[in-house]
Amino acid sequence: MIPELGHFALVLATVLAIIQSVVPLVGAAAGRAAWMAVGAPAAFGQLIALTVAFAALTWAYVASDFSVLNVLQNSHSAKPMLFKVAGVWGNHEGSMLLWVLVLALFGAGVAAAGRGMPMTLRARVVAFQGWVGLGFLTFILATSNPFLRVDPPPLDGLDLNPLLQDPALALHPPFLYLGYVGFSTAFSFALAALVEGRLDAAWARWARPWVLAAWAALTVGIALGSWWAYYELGWGGWWFWDPVENASLLPWLTGTALLHCVAVVEKREALKTWTVLLAIVTFGLSLLGTFLVRSGVLTSVHAFAVDPDRGIFILVLLVLAVGGALALYAWRAPRLSSGGGFAPVSREGAVVINNLLLCTAAATVLIGTLYPLVLEALDAGRVSVGPPYYNATFVPLAAPLIALVAMGPLLAWRRGDAAAALTRLWAAGALALVGVAVVAVWQADGPPLALLGIGLGFWAVGGALVEWAERVRLFRVPLADSLRRAGNLPRAAWGMTLAHAGLGIAALAMTGASVYVQERLVVLEVGQAVEIADYRLTFAGVAPAVGPNYQAERATLDVTTLDGDAVTVLQPERRWYPVAQMGTAEAAIRSSGFADLFATLGEQADDGRWTIRVRHNPLVSWIWIGSGLMALGGVVSLADRRAWRTLRRRVRPPAAAGLPA
Amino acid sequence: MRRLLFLLPLAGFFAVAVWGGLALFRDGSARLPPSTLIDQPVPDFALPPLRAGDAAGLATADLNGADPVLVNVFASWCVPCLAEHPLLTRLAEEDGVVIHAINFKDTADAAQAWLAQHGDPFARIGFDPEGRGGIEWGVTGVPETFVVDGDGRVRWRHAGPLTPVIVDQSLMPLLAELGG
Numbered sequence: 001m002i003p004e005l006g007h008f009a010l011v012l013a014t015v016l017a018i019i020q021s022v023v024p025l026v027g028a029a030a031g032r033a034a035w036m037a038v039g040a041p042a043a044f045g046q047l048i049a050l051t052v053a054f055a056a057l058t059w060a061y062v063a064s065d066f067s068v069l070n071v072l073q074n075s076h077s078a079k080p081m082l083f084k085v086a087g088v089w090g091n092h093e094g095s096m097l098l099w100v101l102v103l104a105l106f107g108a109g110v111a112a113a114g115r116g117m118p119m120t121l122r123a124r125v126v127a128f129q130g131w132v133g134l135g136f137l138t139f140i141l142a143t144s145n146p147f148l149r150v151d152p153p154p155l156d157g158l159d160l161n162p163l164l165q166d167p168a169l170a171l172h173p174p175f176l177y178l179g180y181v182g183f184s185t186a187f188s189f190a191l192a193a194l195v196e197g198r199l200d201a202a203w204a205r206w207a208r209p210w211v212l213a214a215w216a217a218l219t220v221g222i223a224l225g226s227w228w229a230y231y232e233l234g235w236g237g238w239w240f241w242d243p244v245e246n247a248s249l250l251p252w253l254t255g256t257a258l259l260h261c262v263a264v265v266e267k268r269e270a271l272k273t274w275t276v277l278l279a280i281v282t283f284g285l286s287l288l289g290t291f292l293v294r295s296g297v298l299t300s301v302h303a304f305a306v307d308p309d310r311g312i313f314i315l316v317l318l319v320l321a322v323g324g325a326l327a328l329y330a331w332r333a334p335r336l337s338s339g340g341g342f343a344p345v346s347r348e349g350a351v352v353i354n355n356l357l358l359c360t361a362a363a364t365v366l367i368g369t370l371y372p373l374v375l376e377a378l379d380a381g382r383v384s385v386g387p388p389y390y391n392a393t394f395v396p397l398a399a400p401l402i403a404l405v406a407m408g409p410l411l412a413w414r415r416g417d418a419a420a421a422l423t424r425l426w427a428a429g430a431l432a433l434v435g436v437a438v439v440a441v442w443q444a445d446g447p448p449l450a451l452l453g454i455g456l457g458f459w460a461v462g463g464a465l466v467e468w469a470e471r472v473r474l475f476r477v478p479l480a481d482s483l484r485r486a487g488n489l490p491r492a493a494w495g496m497t498l499a500h501a502g503l504g505i506a507a508l509a510m511t512g513a514s515v516y517v518q519e520r521l522v523v524l525e526v527g528q529a530v531e532i533a534d535y536r537l538t539f540a541g542v543a544p545a546v547g548p549n550y551q552a553e554r555a556t557l558d559v560t561t562l563d564g565d566a567v568t569v570l571q572p573e574r575r576w577y578p579v580a581q582m583g584t585a586e587a588a589i590r591s592s593g594f595a596d597l598f599a600t601l602g603e604q605a606d607d608g609r610w611t612i613r614v615r616h617n618p619l620v621s622w623i624w625i626g627s628g629l630m631a632l633g634g635v636v637s638l639a640d641r642r643a644w645r646t647l648r649r650r651v652r653p654p655a656a657a658g659l660p661a
Numbered sequence: 662m663r664r665l666l667f668l669l670p671l672a673g674f675f676a677v678a679v680w681g682g683l684a685l686f687r688d689g690s691a692r693l694p695p696s697t698l699i700d701q702p703v704p705d706f707a708l709p710p711l712r713a714g715d716a717a718g719l720a721t722a723d724l725n726g727a728d729p730v731l732v733n734v735f736a737s738w739c740v741p742c743l744a745e746h747p748l749l750t751r752l753a754e755e756d757g758v759v760i761h762a763i764n765f766k767d768t769a770d771a772a773q774a775w776l777a778q779h780g781d782p783f784a785r786i787g788f789d790p791e792g793r794g795g796i797e798w799g800v801t802g803v804p805e806t807f808v809v810d811g812d813g814r815v816r817w818r819h820a821g822p823l824t825p826v827i828v829d830q831s832l833m834p835l836l837a838e839l840g841g
Contacts, residue, residue, distance in 0.1 A: 277670060281670075323675065326674050330664075333667045386766050521770065585778065600778070602777050605777075611774070613774060
C-alpha cells in the first residue's frame with residue numbers, strides 16, 4: 001500500500017511540475033499576476049508530493065519490504081539501519097528520486113525566499129525550475145520507477161554492494177546532488193534573466209546565495225567521495241581521475257568561476273553575458289555528470305548499474321536543456337546591456353583570469369574524460385587517458401590559479417595596482433619561502449618541483465591572511481580595534497578568507513601527500529615487525545571477527561616508535577559479505593594530524609604468513625581539512641546578513657558597499 | 662557581428678550534439694560504444710609478463726587455443742575490479758574457465774601486491790603499464806572482460822564489473838555454446 005502511495009505522489013508531482021513550468025511563464029509574458037502567483041504553491045506542492053514519495057521508498061527500505069523490486073535488489077534484512085536508509089539512494093532509481101527531491105527543494109526555496117523579488121523574475125525562475133523537474137520526473141516514471149513490485153516476494157534481499165556500505169558514502173550522494181541540482185537554480189536564474197532582458201546587481205544578489213549553497217554542497221560531496229576512496233579502497237589513493245570523479249569536478253570548476261562572476265555582476269554589473277553563459281554551462285556539466293554516471297557509458301568506480309536506455313533518455317534531456325538554453329542565449333543575450341568597463345589589472349581583471357584558468361582546466365578534464373569515448377564511437381582509433389595527461393595539463397593550470405588567488409582580492413575594482421598588491425604580500429612571500437625551506441630540509445631527497453607546489457600552497461594561505469589583516473588593519477591600529485573590526489567584517493569577507501586559505505591548505509596537502517608518501521609491502525609471521533617512517537609495526541596475529549552482515553579476519557599490529565614506546569594498535573580487516581558474495585579490505589588508519597599511518601591486510605600465504613601493506617601518508621588529512629574550509633567559507637558567506645536582508649526586502653539600486661568577490 | 666558571437670556557443674554545442682548523435686545512432690538503434698572488435702580476430706599485441714616466475718606475458722598467439730577463454734582487463738587501482746574479483750576467482754576455480762588478464766596502467770609492485778592480497782585466478786597475465794595493449798583492445802576503462810573463441814575471434818565484450826546476473830545469463834550460456 002505505502003509503495004503505491006509513493007508512486008501516486010510521484011505522478012502528482014509530475015502534474016504539479018507541468019503547472020509550475022507553464023502557468024507562471026505565460027502569466028509573466030501576459031502580465032497576469034494571478035497566473036504568476038501559481039508558481040509558488042505549485043513548487044511547494046511538488047516538494048510535499050516528492051517528500052511523500054521519498055518517505056514511502058524509505059519506509060520500504062526500513063521495513064525491508066522485499067515485494068518492492070528496488071528494495072529486493074539493494075537491501076537485506078540483516079543490514080545495519082544506517083545502510084538500510086542510505087540504501088534508498090545507493091541505487092539508480094532511489095538516487096534519481098533524491099535528485100528530483102533536491103530539485104523540488106531548491107524550487108520551493110526560490111519560491112519561498114523570493115517574496116521580495118520582482119514578480120516576473122520570481123515567476124520565471126520558479127517556472128524554469130519546474131521545467132527541469134518535469135524532465136527528470138518523466139525520466140523516472142518512464143525508465144526508473146522505484147516502486148515496481150515483484151510477485152511472489154522472496155524471503156530476503158540481495159544486499160547492497162559492500163563497498164558502498166560506508167558512512168561517508170551514505171552522505172556522499174546527497175551532498176553531490178545538492179551541488180549538481182543546486183546549479184539548476186543558477187540555470188533558472190540565468191534563463192529568467194534572458195527572458196526578462198535584464199540582468200543587474202539586484203539579480204546577482206538574488207542568485208548569489210543559491211550559487212554559494214550549490215558550490216559549498218558540491219565541495220563537501222567531492223571531498224567526502226575522495227575521503228571514502230582513501231580509506232575504503234585499501235591502497236591509500238585519494239583521487240584517481242576516474243571519469244565519474246571528473247564528472248563532479250567539471251561543474252565544480254565552472255561553478256567556482258560562476259561564483260566569482262556573480263560577485264562581479266553584483267558589485268560592478270560587468271561580465272553579464274559571460275555570467276549567464278557560465279550558469280548554463282555549469283548546469284549542463286551537472287547534467288553531463290548525471291548522464292555519465294547513469295548511462296554506464298564510462299566504466300568507473302560508480303558503474304554498478306549499467307543501462308544504455310536510461311543514458312539515451314538523459315542525453316536527450318541534456319540536449320534539450322542545454323541546446324534550448326543556448327538558443328535562448330543566442331537570441332536574447334545581445335540585448336543585455338554591457339556593464340562597467342575595467343582596466344586589465346583590476347579586481348574584475350583578476351576574476352577574468354581566474355575564469356579563463358578555471359574554464360581551460362575544465363576543458364582539459366572534459367577532453368580527457370570524453371576523448372577516448374568519442375574516438376571509439378567513431379571508429380577513429382583507440383586511446384586511453386590517464387593520470388599522466390592530467391598531471392601534464394591540469395596541474396600547470398592550477399599552479400598559476402593558486403598563485404593569483406593571493407593577489408586578486410588585494411586589487412581594487414576598475415583599476416588596480418599589481419606592484420602595490422605584491423608589496424603588500426611580502427608576508428605571504430616570506431611564509432612561502434620559510435615553508436619551502438622547512439620542507440626542503442625535512443624531505444631532502446624529494447623532487448624539486450614538489451617544492452613549487454608547497455610554496456604556492458603557503459603563498460595562498462599567506463595571501464588570505466594578509467588580505468584579512470589588511471581589512472582589520474592588524475598591527476596598524478591597537479589590537480582591540482582590530483578585533484572590533486574583525487567582528488564587524490561582513491561574513492562574505494570571512495567566507496572568502498576561509499575559502500582561499502582552504503584552497504592553499506588543500507594544494508599544500510595534495511602536493512605533500514602525492515610526493516612524500518612511503519609504502520612497504522611485507523609478508524610477516526606472527527611476531528615479526530616492519531618499519532616505516534619513524535614507526536615499528538609488530539604483527540601480533542589474525543583473529544576471526546563477526547559483523548552484522550559479514551565475517552572478517554582481523555589482524556592486530558602493535559605500533560611503537562623506533563625506541564619501543566607504544567603508539568597505538570592498528571587492526572586492519574578482510575571482510576566477506578556472504579549475501580553479496582563479495583569481499584572488502586578495511587584499512588586501519590591512525591592519524592597523527594600531521595601524517596597518517598595506514599595498514600591493510602592481504603592474503604595468507606601457504607606457509608601461514610600474512611601479506612601486510614603499510615603506508616605513511618604525510619599531510620593527507622589536510623586535503624579534507626582544506627576542502628572543508630573551502631565549503632565552510634561558502635556557508636559563512638551564505639550566512640551574510642546582507643544576503644538575507646535582500647532575500648526579505650525589495651532591492652534598491654546597488655549600495656555603495658557591496659559584497660567582495 | 663556582435664550577434665554572431667552569441668551564436669557561437671549554440672553552434673558549438675549543436676555541432677558536438679549532432680556528431681555525437683550520429684555516432685551513437687549510426688546503426689539505426691542506440692549503440693553505446695564498445696563493439697568494434699566483436700567477431701573480429703584478436704588484435705595484434707604482445708605484452709611482457711607481470712609475475713616474477715612467468716616466462717611469458719600475453720600475446721595474440723596465446724589466444725588461439727581450442728577452447729574459448731576470457732580476457733580480463735584489470736588494475737590494482739580500480740574498485741569495480743575488486744568487486745568482480747570473487748566472481749572471476751569462482752569461474753576459474755569452480756567452473757574451470759581459463760582466464761587471461763591484461764594488467765592495465767599499473768605498476769608491477771602494486772599489481773602483484775593486489776593479486777597477493779585478493780587472490781590470483783589468472784592463467785596468463787600481460788603487463789601493460791603504458792596501456793598500449795589496452796589501446797589495441799579498445800579498452801575505455803577497467804575492468805573489461807572479453808570472450809575469445811577457439812578460432813581466436815573476440816565474441817563478447819563487457820565493459821564494467823561482471824555481476825552474478827551477467828555471468829549466469831550471458832557469459833556462461835555463451836561459453837557453453839562455444840564449447841568451453
